[in-house]
Amino acid sequence: MLKQAIRNLSLSLFFLLTSPRVFAQYSWNFPEPVTPMALDTLHVHNKFMLIVAAIFIVVLAIMIYSLIKHRKSVGHQAVADKAPSTAVEIFWTLIPFAILLLIDFVIMGIPAYHSVVMMEDTRNESDMVLKVTGSQWRWQYEYMGNTEKGNQNGLEDAKGIKFVSNLSTPQEQMDGTITPVNDPERPYLLDVDNRLVLPVGAKVRILMTSTDVLHNWWVPQFGSSRLAVPGFIRETWVQVDKAGTYRGQCKELCGKGHGYMPVVVDALPKEEYKAWVVAQKEAISEASAGADKEWTKEDLIAQGKIVYEKNCAVCHQVSGAGLPPAFPAITGSKISNSPIFGEDGKYLPDSHLDRVLNGIRVMPAWKAVLNDTEIAAVITYERNALGNSVGDVVQPAQVKAARQ
């Protein structure tokens, strides 16, 4: 393993040194700001950096002068400091204090005050409300609808649209099997299956929460970041003023998948946003129709494989072997091989369906994340693949009933 690692390291060093064009994406400052908040932050940052750099250079210059002039090797004799008169001492103490007070609380403090007030003003003038839920290790987005102002502005109301956004970088790039692919359209570790879509120019009030541990929803170009706290709602807001795709990451350590829960936002002009909303709503009504029909075992397994690999494989592994002891195997496990429903047709406690719907300890409660069809499909897949062959089928309608 070490040998392979050394080979990998030296190979990549070679590639990095020989093909700078491919990797030359570094930058020296914040990325281009696209919200009022990020713009403000960039200005504040640049200004403060200039101030502290100036302080640093002045002090350093004085010190270096002393280091050169006042050294023993050039024959400089130490001159004892004389105690100054009280008046002089007070003067020389007050002047630097006044300068520092000015820098801290006026030059830096006053703009900082306005930034804070702006950052925390999530409600006034907002056009729509979005709920962002962090889970290990994915983001869930739910459109809570327009405000009155949003309706007046003719913003298409996206209320009811709700989806999960997972990392979509292929596993073999992440585990070192192959070198990460440099694809600007689907950047390594910063691409997801379902992107959050926001209308350009609308002030979006974001309600933030979590289902398990702390997460932090952060897009550097938006300039806002807020902790997602389980059991509490936190607020922030964004107003994306420029159409485009913006990427960020979770920035609160949230377990082993912390590096693997990116945020990708598509900011669309109002008309395109409207088209997207209409298409999403159609898809929702199709899916709810799907939940009522009878599915074949093959369709469920095929659908379940997709759901499994997207949501479950990060802990239980693609093979179903799990990562014991923290993440048990699905293959041959008691839960995935014992009956789900009792004689009365209701699901049994600690059955497969109970576990997937409600979770336990680190296992999330998937009823909040997956729809009926997805839960039915993934359970059917787990019982009839991954080395298990129970043979039964769970229908979406049964999941729907189980939710009540």
Place this chain on the structure above:
Amino acid sequence: MSTTAVAHHDEHAAHPTGIMRWLTTTNHKDIGTMYLTFSLIMFLVGGCMILGIRAELFQPGLQLMKPDFFNQLIGVHALIMIFAALMPAATGFANWMIPLQIGAPDMALPRLNNWGFWLLPPSAILLTLPFTLALFGIGDGALATGWTFYPPLSIQGGIGVDFAIFAVHLLGISSVLGSINIIVTLFNMRAPGMTLMKMPMFAWGWLITAFLLIATIPVLAGAVTMLLTDRHFGTHFFDAAGGGDPILFQHLFWFFGHPEVYILLLPVWGFIPQILQTFSRKPMYGYKAQVYSFWAIGALSVVVWAHHFFTAGMPVPALLYFMYSTMAISLPLAVLFFCWIKTMWRGSMSFETPMLFTVGWIILFGIGGLTGLVLADVAADAQYHNSYFVVAHFHYTLFAGGIMGIMAGVYYWLPKMTGHMYNEKLGKLHFWLTAISFNLTFIPQFFLGLAGMPRRIPDYALQFAEFNMISSIAAFVLGLSQLIFVYNIISTIKGGKKASDQVWEGAEGLEWTLSSPPPYHSFSEQPIVK
């Protein structure tokens, strides 16, 4: 140890030899040596952990370790560096030097002192044992929450969290015992004539540190105990489902955690002016101003804690209060910088290794302080928070401001402790390699943070590749240069040019009136300070 010369004194204190001497010793110099040795060993252990991290971050993709192991390394690295390397180093100096500087025969509470030290090795074992246990299939490794233990992640975690909680308890008890000892010693055992305002600056730094430790360590101990009962005994302090709040833990943790920064730095601020006056050959400037600044910083440090989690969500008045109070720390800190530079000004400076480290320390710690001023801004902090910008910032304060300061102290006092001069050429080489590779490690991390790289991620997007590679290479140079330090210390203990009693031409203070090395029992008769 030159026992023959002082056999007269030692008759009544014949001590066992071999390992029993070290296990049972109550001598402040022995205990100081043990603290410093322990600190050096743990510095290397913590360093190896972070080199594992830097190797993994050398290039995108996972090559060496799984994310879970990565998370364990970062948290344990921090706990070891803070609690087992920096703090014991400062305590080691306190044990060695405070009695010598104030003309006392020993610390006031010698047996407590012994116990304070011997709590450390078990807690270091508790911290690292889960790694070994995991190899045998017991548990899933060490604490994987980062050193901050934030729930609910730490409630989810495995036995590593419990081990770390108990390690923190032991370390806390050790620190509180050490602090009580230092306070009692300083208040009761100063030489006649040495008023508080004539006390050496190092003693002042430690006095404030000791009070801060006693004030804040119990809060940390309480917080991690609440975590323990949440984990195992069904309480809900940090669980919203039971009426608790995860953010409560952050308040409790940082009520300890922010003063902790000053706990690590104040002892260093104590001996830095002493080194400066020695090598500038003139008395330190503004003794009183420095003492008052210590007070001010000590007081401010316990009222600014929430700036560590501005992004957690707080009412606007709270945000403003914590922002402005944090900025206020720049005032007393600026006084200190002014006094340090004024001490050098119009002196007659020479640049032996301790002075080199001190000058480098002032510059690099200055960068840490100034970036800290910017971080206090709530709006900008939303961007900096938990990004590599913060990682770079606190390594400027804690590696440059802490560890490089400790290194200055080691070179400064090693001749006094061992009676031998260290190898000056190797010392200077060590300084230049450390200073340059340190900057090359952490300057790229400022830019990584600005570009949007979060901390504590095991793998990163491709736009972060170049800076991470530079940082990793420099980190390995930084790590390897410390072997020079270790070699230099060991060879100085073994032999070398005899050091004079005063050691340095400009050194002043009671410790320099004793022989080098000082007798096993010093100041059996108290000196008089005029």
